[in-house]
Amino acid sequence: MINSTTSPYRILVVEDNLGDFTLIEEFIIERVDFPKIEHANSFKEAETLLAKPENIYHIILLDLSLPDKNGENLIHEIIALSRHTPVVVLTGFSDFEFGVKSLSMGVSDYLLKEDLNANGLYKSLIYSAERQKISNKLKESEKQVRSFANQLNNALEEERAHIAREIHDEFGQQLAGLKMSLSALRKLKNSPEAQEEFINSLVEEVNNSIEMVRRIANELRPVLIDKLGLPIALEWLVKEFAKKTGMSSEVNVVDTPLVLDKIVEINIFRICQEALTNIAKHAQATEIKLDIACIENTWHFKVSDNGIGIPNSLNNSISMGLLNMKERSYLIGATLIITNNLPSGTIIEITVNPND
Template structure:
């Protein structure tokens, strides 16, 4: 009785059948890739396009016949964040490589794509090139930029409102209390100096003076006038001394003796960050001490706020991803101020405490004035 061969063995022994199967699989794969909305490219080792799906045609404007055989980097005027050789090295070690790339369509429109590259290998594992999946995120990036501008505007409006309310409290309520104090003094001279009357007068005078001090403190906290008049160093010294008196937390302030003046936006940002950071130390860390260090360099202004409290949970969502929200209005506000001025922020925390470090590109007030004059 002749031996029966299985269908699988029969197909594998038929080269013509195997070629037809590979062709059928290839056609099916192409149909599937054409259903993908994103642009899908296949680039060989020489850097030329060997596959270009319908998603790529719709996104970029060239059809497959026009794109095949060309370099996608040259065709799309792609801006790579690192050299191509480095990307290829990453692909040999990692599953894929992700980046946001700037490209140009056939109509000359500059777009931003979220691009994912993966190594293309044959059945034996030999590299043949790379797959490239590009998704248009131009509108999302524009919306993010508009949101950043709006957030910056809201911060500016809040600072302007703080300044206005500080002035109103000082000039109106503060002056009214000064008037009350003067009237009490005149009334005291007209009253019979009986012990009971003098006790009440002294109490009224004491309460009025205390209210006046509180109004001035609140006004200065909303916007310290010395920040405009004499600069960041004096404003920080005043605030740190007052904070230590109110909270009983010992704060060490290290700033250059001859700290220069910077543009007002930067000085306000540093002051507000110190305010919020020390407020977090008082509310959350339970630390008995804190340290503030301000370091100048030719191109950067570095601020560091440290405590020796109980620390915080890390990583903080949103600290490194722009599209995530960080918990707490305070940290989120700090991050937004840093972003608006083109700076960087780092938070480290552990059993030893927490350290907030901020780097700002430095521009003195005179340099800022020169830049504005040149642009006018």
């Protein structure tokens, strides 16, 4: 039985036949504790009730033959006004094809009045409400997926633009400089000492170009992960971050071999990278700390800072940075916990068991 003692179970019955309404009301009262039943004799009355923002119903029971509207047109109008409230059609006509069609129009259930009883109506109320909850969750999930896909595409485009700028502005300029230097070198063929000095400067420019290519490649795919493992790659990440931001840093790594799948490693690296990016953008921190430990085959990665914590505007499911971390954690079967450690900063914890 539906218990509505704390929050009344509100039902709108749209029915012009007083006898049918009385019977429906009795069936509802038989199975629902203290329901709040409201009655509309016509579509116009139902429209007036549904238009009021304060009128939020758990279910709408709709007769298909009203004096001012009926059939498909009535269903379309009520669905449009329902604000995602489940609509159960009650009818005296046993038209199977129309019943199936009404379900495709958004109706939650289709009940024949001649077969109606308390148990059948109660089941329809429960099933319709649960289906609506599931449907709402699916719609919200789809909305989040679309939002994430859109933001991810934007992030990829921004990253491509960033790499293109670095290649064009820095690497391109270095290559142009090398070209001019080589042209100038031709003019120094009669001065061995000047040639030697020029060649040394060319070697330095080439070394700078090589270093830049390595840096760009490392941003795309950290080589340290493949060569030296995740802990050293994360230690390098934190130190580079501290160098760029001027923050002080501390890294504590358990001296234990780390055995993780490469996909897991790269995702953990990216989560930590995203955490550091959020710290730089929003935390107003002066100190960062990374702790890596293994307890009973479960690896723990903790990034913490001494900043102001996560702003409320970011602490939601569609914030790009947080959503990105959550999605990566989900993909590798890791647990992600983000805690505002007020009044001093944020703690981001990732736990993963290679054997799970």
